[in-house]
Amino acid sequence: MSLLDNVINEISQERLWSRHLQLAEIGATPAGGVNRQALSREEITARQLLVQWSSPLGLIPYSDAIGNLFLRYPGKHAEAEPVLTGSHIDTQPTGGRFDGSFGVLAGLEIVEAMHGAQFKPERSIEVVAWTNEEGSRFAPGMMGSALFRGQRDLESMLKVEDLAGISVRESVEAVRAAEPNVASRSIGFPVAAYVEAHIEQGPILEMQQKIIGVVSGIQGKRVFRVTVQGEENHAGTSPRALRKDALVTSVDMLSALHIAMHDAEDIVKFTVGFLEISPNAPSVVPSSVHFSIDLRHPDSATLNALGDAIPGLCEQHRGPCTLQVKELSNDPSLEFPSVVRDVIRDVAVELDIDHMDLPSAAGHDARHLHYVCPTGMIFVPCAGGISHNEAESCKAEDLFNGARVLAGTIARLADRV
Numbered sequence: 001m002s003l004l005d006n007v008i009n010e011i012s013q014e015r016l017w018s019r020h021l022q023l024a025e026i027g028a029t030p031a032g033g034v035n036r037q038a039l040s041r042e043e044i045t046a047r048q049l050l051v052q053w054s055s056p057l058g059l060i061p062y063s064d065a066i067g068n069l070f071l072r073y074p075g076k077h078a079e080a081e082p083v084l085t086g087s088h089i090d091t092q093p094t095g096g097r098f099d100g101s102f103g104v105l106a107g108l109e110i111v112e113a114m115h116g117a118q119f120k121p122e123r124s125i126e127v128v129a130w131t132n133e134e135g136s137r138f139a140p141g142m143m144g145s146a147l148f149r150g151q152r153d154l155e156s157m158l159k160v161e162d163l164a165g166i167s168v169r170e171s172v173e174a175v176r177a178a179e180p181n182v183a184s185r186s187i188g189f190p191v192a193a194y195v196e197a198h199i200e201q202g203p204i205l206e207m208q209q210k211i212i213g214v215v216s217g218i219q220g221k222r223v224f225r226v227t228v229q230g231e232e233n234h235a236g237t238s239p240r241a242l243r244k245d246a247l248v249t250s251v252d253m254l255s256a257l258h259i260a261m262h263d264a265e266d267i268v269k270f271t272v273g274f275l276e277i278s279p280n281a282p283s284v285v286p287s288s289v290h291f292s293i294d295l296r297h298p299d300s301a302t303l304n305a306l307g308d309a310i311p312g313l314c315e316q317h318r319g320p321c322t323l324q325v326k327e328l329s330n331d332p333s334l335e336f337p338s339v340v341r342d343v344i345r346d347v348a349v350e351l352d353i354d355h356m357d358l359p360s361a362a363g364h365d366a367r368h369l370h371y372v373c374p375t376g377m378i379f380v381p382c383a384g385g386i387s388h389n390e391a392e393s394c395k396a397e398d399l400f401n402g403a404r405v406l407a408g409t410i411a412r413l414a415d416r417v
């Protein structure tokens with residue numbers, strides 16, 4: 001039996017599954033989901049649990065100025081760029097137990113298996129939990145991986161506030177103060193390869209009865225924040241002609257956008273998932289509305305054309321109100337290199353696990369790592385493709401097989417210099 005077989009045989013379905021359940025207790029919601037938002041008290045507790053699980057394996061914990069957490073499994077050549085694997089442990093306010101957590105826990109499981117099999121790769125392996133992937137408490141999402149890539153400016157990210165007025169800066173300070181034994185490290189360093197395991201968050205693997213998705217790439221995404229400013233007034237006395245009703249204007253705007261973004265093939269994904277009315281009182285004409293736009297398309301040219309049309313469409317429908325349309329992020333579609341995809345596919349073939357190639361419709365931290373090093377992703381099915389939902393559900397056996405493929409892939413990528 002090869003050393004690689006020994007590693008894969010050490011992967012424990014039971015340990016991996018029970019850790020998912022334990023982690024899901026932190027921020028558990030009554031409906032069976034998880035509310036563990038970025039840099040929250042719950043996330044601090046979850047990070048401590050990760051560090052606790054990793055310490056018997058001799059993993060060395062680090063974090064950087066945005067709070068990205070790295071757990072290093074040393075290889076033979078300390079100076080060689082490490083191979084990274086992981087994902088995120090923050091969730092949406094009504095998130096599930098597997099989104100993000102699977103990638104981090106699978107990463108931990110594979111180094112535990114390597115430790116058990118006494119496998120020391122040529123390169124070090126680091127398990128990473130990226131800060132604020134979800135972007136629900138602090139916008140934009142994927143903050144940690146974007147900063148790691150060098151795409152964003154640290155100071156401006158630290159200034160971002162949540163709805164309660166708490167800044168990223170204060171929150172990162174609280175996280176790091178709670179982790180006195182986690183060493184500091186600067187943001188961004190050379191990486192040999194990155195592989196992220198994740199639940200599919202879509203229905204394709206389940207429909208095709210496949211266990212592993214070899215992810216071909218990630219569809220592009222643009223995010224906008226629109227502010228419509230009207231004027232507060234009395235609901236009983238102010239005449240229609242004089243009203244500057246920010247909600248009426250927004251409804252008109254959203255309807256026009258919805259029509260413009262409609263395609264018969266259902267490839268364009270246009271979503272307004274956040275809307276905030278002020279003052280949000282039953283007898284007051286709304287004075288302002290903020291809403292988000294999340295626009296995605298696998299073809300970058302189409303995404304550009306549609307996104308570029310948004311400010312003009314909003315302007316045409318602003319009525320008596322004033323308008324601000326701000327683009328928060330613009331990420332083109334990308335294709336992962338075959339050098340990583342081929343390793344994932346080869347391992348799935350060797351382990352005789354049903355697999356298929358498929359693109360990722362959702363964004364992931366791997367989007368940013370793609371610009372740092374050769375990157376790939378491994379998908380496992382989730383029930384009904386349901387995610388960002390408390391009902392999110394996966395089979396223990398699928399997670400186990402995902403971790404086995406990840407172990408083979410990372411071992412191979414890390415065992416070459």
Ligand SMILES: [Zn+2]
Pocket residue numbers: 088099100133198364
């Ligand atoms: Zn995720």
